[in-house]
Amino acid sequence: MLVTNYLIASAERHPGKNALFYGSRSFTYLELLASSQKIASWLNEFRFDAGFRGAILNDDAFEYISAYFAILLAGGVVVGLNTQTSDAELSHVLDDCGASVLFTANKFNRYLKSALPRCSLLKALVLSGLREELAGLESCVQQDLGELNHCPCTASSPLPRRSSYDFAQIIYTSGTTGKPKGVVLRHANLIANTTSIVSYLQLQPNDKVMAVLPFHYSYGNSVLLTHLAVGGSLVVNQSFLYPNVILQQMVEQEVTGFSGVPSTFAILLSRSALAAYSFPTLRYLTQAGAAMSPELARQLNQAFPTANIYIMYGQTEASARLAYLDPAELVQRPGSIGKSIPGVELTLRDRMGKIVNPGEIGEIVACGENIMAGYWNRPEETREVLRPEGLWTGDLARSDEEGFLYIVSRKSDLIKCGSHRIAPKEIEDVLATHSAVHEAAVIGIPDEILDERIRACVVLRPEADYSVKDLLVHCRKYLPLYKVPHEVVVLEDLPRTTTGKIKKSELRPMEAYL
Amino acid sequence: MQTNEEKIRAFILNNFLFDANEGALANDASFLEQGIIDSTGVLELVEWLEEAFAIKIEDEELIPENLDSVDRLAQFIGKKTS
Numbered sequence: 183m184l185v186t187n188y189l190i191a192s193a194e195r196h197p198g199k200n201a202l203f204y205g206s207r208s209f210t211y212l213e214l215l216a217s218s219q220k221i222a223s224w225l226n227e228f229r230f231d232a233g234f235r236g237a238i239l240n241d242d243a244f245e246y247i248s249a250y251f252a253i254l255l256a257g258g259v260v261v262g263l264n265t266q267t268s269d270a271e272l273s274h275v276l277d278d279c280g281a282s283v284l285f286t287a288n289k290f291n292r293y294l295k296s297a298l299p300r301c302s303l304l305k306a307l308v309l310s311g312l313r314e315e316l317a318g319l320e321s322c323v324q325q326d327l328g329e330l331n332h333c334p335c336t337a338s339s340p341l342p343r344r345s346s347y348d349f350a351q352i353i354y355t356s357g358t359t360g361k362p363k364g365v366v367l368r369h370a371n372l373i374a375n376t377t378s379i380v381s382y383l384q385l386q387p388n389d390k391v392m393a394v395l396p397f398h399y400s401y402g403n404s405v406l407l408t409h410l411a412v413g414g415s416l417v418v419n420q421s422f423l424y425p426n427v428i429l430q431q432m433v434e435q436e437v438t439g440f441s442g443v444p445s446t447f448a449i450l451l452s453r454s455a456l457a458a459y460s461f462p463t464l465r466y467l468t469q470a471g472a473a474m475s476p477e478l479a480r481q482l483n484q485a486f487p488t489a490n491i492y493i494m495y496g497q498t499e500a501s502a503r504l505a506y507l508d509p510a511e512l513v514q515r516p517g518s519i520g521k522s523i524p525g526v527e528l529t530l531r532d533r534m535g536k537i538v539n540p541g542e543i544g545e546i547v548a549c550g551e552n553i554m555a556g557y558w559n560r561p562e563e564t565r566e567v568l569r570p571e572g573l574w575t576g577d578l579a580r581s582d583e584e585g586f587l588y589i590v591s592r593k594s595d596l597i598k599c600g601s602h603r604i605a606p607k608e609i610e611d612v613l614a615t616h617s618a619v620h621e622a623a624v625i626g627i628p629d630e631i632l633d634e635r636i637r638a639c640v641v642l643r644p645e646a647d648y649s650v651k652d653l654l655v656h657c658r659k660y661l662p663l664y665k666v667p668h669e670v671v672v673l674e675d676l677p678r679t680t681t682g683k684i685k686k687s688e689l690r691p692m693e694a695y696l
Numbered sequence: 697m698q699t700n701e702e703k704i705r706a707f708i709l710n711n712f713l714f715d716a717n718e719g720a721l722a723n724d725a726s727f728l729e730q731g732i733i734d735s736t737g738v739l740e741l742v743e744w745l746e747e748a749f750a751i752k753i754e755d756e757e758l759i760p761e762n763l764d765s766v767d768r769l770a771q772f773i774g775k776k777t778s
Binding site (some may be wrong): 266425454657666 | 710714727728729730733734735736738739747755756758759760763764766
C-alpha cells in the first residue's frame with residue numbers, strides 16, 4: 183500500500199465529490215488526481231533516480247496537494263517546505279535534501295532569487311504564474327504550472343513502481359544542534375499512522391474538516407492524508423490571521439471537524455466572535471502540541487457543545503501521532519495526553535532503558551509501524567533517538583495506575599511557539615554573527631496565547647554600537663519571521679555552570695534581572 | 697505631528713518588516729496576501745491599536761475589511777476615533 187493509493191481509491195469511489203474547498207474554488211477528487219497525474223507524467227520525462235526529492239514551497243492548497251501526489255506518483259520523495267522562510271533556510275533545506283525539482287509560486291520570488299542559484303542539484307523549477315524565467319538558473323528547466331495543468335499530456339512511459347518500504351516524505355523539523363533536520367518517513371509509516379488516526383477519530387466519507395494547519399508540518403500533513411484516505415473533504419484556510427473568517431467558513435461549509443494547536447484555541451476563545459456562532463454539524467475537535475487545562479476544556483465544551491474534543495500527542499518522527507485522550511476522559515483526566523493510539527506501544531523508561539513504575543518519571547519511548555526511518559543524512563542523530571527499545575522522544579512523562587500519560591517536561595530546550603518548534607541554537611548562532619554581540623542565549627518564556635515567546639539574552643562587546651532594532655533586523659535577514667525574538671534583553675554576563683556552560687534555567691525568571 | 701497612517705506604517709515597519717526602507721510597505725498591500733503579519737502578529741497589532749489610539753476594538757471587528765492593509769487600518773481608526 184502506498185500513500186498515492188489514498189487519492190486513487192477516493193477518486194474511484196467519489197470521482198465527482200469535492201475533495202477540497204480553497205478560497206472561492208473547489209476541486210473534485212477526479213480533478214486532483216488528473217492534475218497530479220499530468221504533473222507526474224511530466225516529471226517522469228526527466229528520468230530522475232527513484233527516490234528523487236521533490237520540494238514544494240507553496241501555500242496554495244490545490245497546487246500543494248497536486249504536486250505532493252505528483253512527486254509520489256513519479257517515484258519521488260516529497261519535501262514540503264515552510265512558506266515562512268528566509269533565503270538562508272530555503273537554500274539550506276533544498277541543499278540538505280538534494281532536491282531535483284521545486285514546485286513554488288511567484289510570490290516567493292524574493293527568496294527564490296537569492297536561494298536557488300546556490301542549489302546546484304536543482305534540475306527543474308515549476309512555478310505557478312511564471313512570467314519570466316529567473317536569472318542564474320541556466321541549467322534548470324523552468325516550467326509554468328498552469329500550462330502543465332492545461333496540457334493534454336499523457337504518460338509516454340509507465341510511472342515507476344514503488345514499495346511501501348520506500349521513502350515517501352521528508353519533513354523538516356527544528357534540530358537541537360541548530361539547522362533544521364529532515365525526518366524521513368516511508369510510505370508504510372504514513373499509512374500506519376493514517377490508518378490509526380482514521381480509526382480513533384472514526385472518520386467517514388461525510389467528514390469535512392476545517393484545515394487551518396499548514397500541510398508542511400506533520401500535524402497538517404496527517405489532517406490532509408486522513409481526510410483524503412476516507413474520501414472526506416478539506417476546507418483549507420491556513421492563514422488564521424482573521425479567526426472570524428475561519429468561523430464564518432466553518433458555519434457556511436457545515437464542517438464536521440476542526441484541528442488546532444493550543445494557540446489556535448486560545449486565539450479563538452480570546453479574540454474572535456466565537457460566541458456569536460453555532461456549529462451544529464461539528465463532530466470533533468483535535469488538539470495536539472500540549473495537554474489541555476480543565477478551564478480551556480470547559481470553555482471549548484461550551485463553545486462547541488456537539489463536538490468531541492480529542493487531545494493528542496505525537497512527534498514528526500512518529501509520522502505525527504503517538505497518543506490520544508479519549509474525549510470521554512477529558513474532564514476526569516485533566517492534563518493527560520491519554521494512551522497510545524492503535525498500532526503504537528508506548529513505554530516510560532529510565533536512562534538505562536528500564537521501564538519505570540506507575541507514578542515515576544521516565545522518557546516516552548515509542549514502537550510502531552509509524553516510526554520514521556531516520557533523519558536524512560544524519561546517522562549519528564538517528565542512532566541517538568532510534569535505539570533497540572524504540573524511538574526515544576525526549577519527552578519526560580509519568581503514568582497513573584490506569585496507564586494514562588502526563589507529560590512532565592522536555593529534555594531538549596526547543597521553544598514551542600504557536601504551531602512552531604524552534605531551536606534556540608539556530609537563533610543564538612545568528613545573533614552571534616552580529617558585530618555587536620559577544621554572546622547570546624535564547625529561551626522560551628511562558629505566554630498565554632503562544633505557549634512560549636522567544637526571548638534573546640545578549641551580552642554585548644565592549645563599546646558596541648547597536649540598537650535592539652539592529653539585532654532584530656539582523657535576525658530577520660537570516661531567519662523566518664516566526665524565529666525572530668519577541669524581545670531582547672541586554673545583560674552584562676550570562677549565568678554559567680562550574681564547567682562554563684550557560685545555565686538557561688537561571689535566565690528564565692528574568693524579571694530578577696530587569 | 698504624525699498622521700494615523702504614518703503611525704501605523706511605522707509600527708508595521710518596525711515590528712514586522714524590521715526594515716527602515718519606507719518603500720518596503722505599500723499602503724494598499726494586503727498583510728495576508730503578502731505574508732507581512734502572522735496570526736499572533738495580528739494580536740500584537742490590535743493590542744497596539746487599542747493602546748496607541750485609546751480605542752476598544754470589538755472581537756467582531758477583527759476582520760480583513762478593517763485590518764488587512766495600512767489604508768484599511770487608517771480608515772478603520774478614523775471611523776473609531778471620529
